[in-house]
Amino acid sequence: MTGKTTPLDRGYAGLPIPFGWFAVAMSDEIKPGEVKSLHYFGTEFVVWRGENGQVSAVDPFCPHLGAHLGVNSEVIGNDLRCPFHHWSFNGDGAVTDIPYTKLIPPKLKRSCLSTWPVEEVDGVIFTWYHPRREAPKWEVARLPECPDGDWILAETHDWIINIHCQEITENGQDHAHFGAVHGVPFAPAGEFRIEGWVRRNTVVAEMKTPKGLMTGKIDVTATGPGQSITEYTDVTHVVQSQQVTPIDSETTHLRWQMYHVPGLSEGRMRVTQARMRDLVKQVHQDIPIWNRKRFVEKPLLVQGDGPMLAYREQYARFYDSGSDS
Amino acid sequence: MSEVKLTVIDRGGETHRLSAETGEVLMHVLRDNVDLEIGICGGEISCGTCLVQLNSDNAERIAAASEDEAEMLDALGAGGDSRLACQIVLDDAADGLQATILYED
8 A cells, every 4th residue: 555645637637728719808807008917728928908909918928038027017008018127019029119228129129029819809808829829720709690789798707617628618519418417408409510610500499488498599609619609599589608718728717798689678688687597507507517527538428428529529620739730 | 270360449449469269259259358248138139239340351251241130230320341249250261350349338
């Protein structure tokens, strides 16, 4: 008998972090002139919003003498000024000012600080993560078109969950858990279609309404590993925009924004709010299991379990193979 | 390795007669024998403190400036036989070189 204890292995060591566009902040979390250090993808980076409203993201250490660009740094105009010697950088990672020198070398004025691609879409700030810094391979997905005016943002939520981000989206393919965890029947209809980096599913499902279960349509558009936009069309018309963002290979930041169509009657608004409450209630049922489960590389699946292995095979395209493509 | 004889005029106008060896970088020779303030960036073509004026004879024979060096010389407003000493590796063509340190604080 050895006196040694081994750390609990939840199986995430074999799962790398996928590449993709990932939400790193809500737009209103970074106001003009604000700078923040963010921790995602097993690393750190610094974001700021310039006077011009543009968000930029850079590696955290100043290339001059290594100060952390998120500590006591300041946004000056559209640039970020390092606290250590007041070097200023623009969003392209180029030096724009060094107050004490006679000459900024031309190459520093081109770029000397690594940047992260940033897109701001529908109130969410996204950055592109790729382990070898390859350029973005697709664009951030936008909300579907609202049938009548503009979507109304009703609720936002976010959770930090001790799980790899692949498992959260894989959960949608886990047909058998709907009955046990959520108490709703799951009747998959229609098939998923893969078009490049986008996966689409349309299901017909029994949705809870005050008048009992009613048949409704659920359209899911998953773009890359980081985004999933679900449109519920039945007695309500709700769009749930979800982002999963890896903090590291065993921690995920889950964000939701929920929208509904404008001009709802009181009655339909009540049903809409009940639907949103129900969706939040469902994820609260999933989370305790997610927080403690292990990733099983070879699960013991039986008939009725759903196409999880097929989903995993397709998800693998989001993992960097290490060669240029 | 063979000897390379150098004559260096510093910022104060003083003349230094130095002896270096082939393979040495001119900037290091200047920094270690004439002025510690030369070569702040360590030879990365970023500081301009190793800017020197060379005599034409030797200047013609040593290896020409790279694109990066040329760009920096241009930014410094340096012309003609000016070079960045950190980019000059001394060889036989440098024997008898006269270098005037141009950099001023």
